[in-house]
Amino acid sequence: MKITNFDYKLPKELIQTRPKGNRGESRMMCLENNEIIHSNIKSFPDYLTDNDVLVFNQTKVNKARTYGLCKNKQVELLVDIQDNTHASCMLKTKCKPQVDDIIEIENFQAKIIRKRETFFDLELLDGSWHVLLDKHGILPLPPYFKREADTEDYDRYQTIFAKKQGSIAAPTASLHFTKEIIETILNKGVKIVYIDLEVGFGTFLPVKTENILEHTMHKENYTISKDAADFLNESKQMGKNIVAIGTTVVRALEHNYDKGFTNGTFAADNFIYPGYSYKIVGSILTNFHLPKSTLLMLISAFVGQNEVKKMYDEAIKQEYKFFSYGDCMFLKGKNEV
Numbered sequence: 001m002k003i004t005n006f007d008y009k010l011p012k013e014l015i016q017t018r019p020k021g022n023r024g025e026s027r028m029m030c031l032e033n034n035e036i037i038h039s040n041i042k043s044f045p046d047y048l049t050d051n052d053v054l055v056f057n058q059t060k061v062n063k064a065r066t067y068g069l070c071k072n073k074q075v076e077l078l079v080d081i082q083d084n085t086h087a088s089c090m091l092k093t094k095c096k097p098q099v100d101d102i103i104e105i106e107n108f109q110a111k112i113i114r115k116r117e118t119f120f121d122l123e124l125l126d127g128s129w130h131v132l133l134d135k136h137g138i139l140p141l142p143p144y145f146k147r148e149a150d151t152e153d154y155d156r157y158q159t160i161f162a163k164k165q166g167s168i169a170a171p172t173a174s175l176h177f178t179k180e181i182i183e184t185i186l187n188k189g190v191k192i193v194y195i196d197l198e199v200g201f202g203t204f205l206p207v208k209t210e211n212i213l214e215h216t217m218h219k220e221n222y223t224i225s226k227d228a229a230d231f232l233n234e235s236k237q238m239g240k241n242i243v244a245i246g247t248t249v250v251r252a253l254e255h256n257y258d259k260g261f262t263n264g265t266f267a268a269d270n271f272i273y274p275g276y277s278y279k280i281v282g283s284i285l286t287n288f289h290l291p292k293s294t295l296l297m298l299i300s301a302f303v304g305q306n307e308v309k310k311m312y313d314e315a316i317k318q319e320y321k322f323f324s325y326g327d328c329m330f331l332k333g334k335n336e337v
Contacts (some may be wrong), residue, residue, distance in 0.1 A: 001212050001273065005305065007291045008312055016321035017145045019156035024178040027320055027327040029311060031303060036314055039330075041176040044285070047330060050189030052283070053235045054243045055253060057171040058194040060162035063137030065148075068105035071095040075103055077122075078140055080168055080200055084128045089120050090201060108132050119201065140168050142324050144290075156325075166198035166221075172287045172324045173246035191240075193231055197222035197248045197268070207292055217271035217294065222252040229263040236260075241282040247295045250302075253280050273297040274305055284331045288315060288322040303331050 020026060028044060030037040039047075048054075068075045073095040080088045087110075091097055097120060103110045114121040124132065139149035139157060149157065159174040160182075186192065202218030209215050224232075232253075235242065244250040253261075255268040257280040271294065284302060289295040300308045311329060320327045 003207055003210055003212055003292050006207075006212070006293070006296045006300065008309075008316075010291065010316065010322060014316065014319060014322050014326075015144060016323060016326040017147070019152060019325050020321075023156065023160070024176060024181055026176045028176075029315060029320065029327070029329040030332070031307060031311060031329065032332045034307060036311060038318065041328060042181060044181065044330065045184040045188055045190075047332070048185060048188060048190050048243070051239070051241055052190050052243050053232070053240045054185065054190060054192045054245055055232075055249050056159075056161065056174055056177075056192065056194050056245045057197050057199075057248045057252075058159070058161050058163045059167040059171060059196050059198055059248075060165045061139060061158055061167050061170050061199075062165050063133050063139055064168040065140040066105055066133060066137045068103045068110070070097055070101055070103045077103070077105070078168060078201070079122075079129065079133060079137070081129045081133075081166075084130065085124045087122050087124070087129050088116075088201070089122050090118065091120050105132060106136050108136075118205070142169065144323065161194065163194075164196050166196070168201065169199040170324065171197070171199060171246045171248050173285050173328060175325070176328055177245075191231070191235070193228050195222060195224050195228055195249065195252055197252045199248055202294070206290070207294060207297075212273060212297065215271065215294070217269050219267040219269045220248070220251065221265060221267050222248075222255075223265045224252070224256060224261060224263050226263040229261040232261045236280065242280055243283040243285065244281045245285050247284070247286055247289075247298050250281050250284060250298060254278065271297075272301050274301045276301040278302060285328060286331070287324065287328050288312065288320065288326055290323065299331060 026041045028039045028041045064079045066077050076092040078090040099112050101112045108127050109125045110122040112120050113123050141149050157170050198221045200220045207215045251268045255270045
């Protein structure tokens with residue numbers, strides 16, 4: 001299966017690099033029974049019934065970008081904390097970092113202990129990564145924004161229900177939701193469940209292999225509480241429709257479900273592409289994704305490559321906004337779950 005099957009040309013002006021005026025103002029394209037409908041996120045509750053169960057990712061974005069010096073040259077670090085003293089990092093620098101090199105970050109020192117393809121494992125020689133990032137970290141925006149976070153981003157690049165820190169990127173489908181939209185959803189009798197998935201480096205990594213089957217999928221840790229697992233199992237037994245809010249939720253639910261949900265902390269490494277049969281997710285709300293991305297493959301597996309192409313062509317024609325701060329789509333699946 002060729003990567004070119006998941007490519008498309010996007011005019012640069014359709015990339016939304018700043019939040020819209022207010023949260024909850026995004027347009028929403030719906031695909032229902034192969035019909036494209038133009039709507040908006042405020043109307044999302046109208047597409048739901050009391051037979052739906054919504055699952056959100058309540059992860060919080062860390063201040064995971066910071067700067068230091070290596071061999072007297074500046075280093076930009078994107079830090080994924082493993083424990084107090086160890087982290088996996090993406091480094092942007094001209095110093096050609098090697099194992100055993102020291103990176104100085106203000107009054108902290110970190111030693112490179114291993115190189116893994118495009119990642120570096122760093123050990124902090126004094127202090128804690130959590131303390132370091134709290135003092136010297138900044139919110140990591142996607143690279144295509146081509147800017148650093150400002151005051152507005154610290155509010156708008158977090159969901160209104162973000163709780164557990166651990167991600168280096170936001171679960172962007174959830175950024176659209178306001179308290180009012182959620183209250184409207186609950187008033188319709190729709191139930192909501194929260195899980196935690198730590199969005200990792202994979203969100204920034206393109207598929208580089210010509211044959212997508214040769215791509216190695218990244219791992220992302222997620223946690224499902226006992227209450228959440230029990231409720232989801234009861235919902236499935238009652239024939240409820242599981243609505244995943246975002247692709248991070250899709251990956252976690254599909255990875256976890258095997259004749260039922262299990263509570264605990266797990267590492268999702270599932271690669272979802274056309275040919276995959278969904279086990280539990282019945283509908284998906286998601287943003288418009290990057291060309292050649294695993295997320296584009298994931299939704300293509302859900303509704304079909306032809307349908308996705310039609311939707312993206314229509315979105316470009318109608319000048320929808322793309323990516324993290326962009327508009328969204330609601331996919332009412334045709335799969336039996």
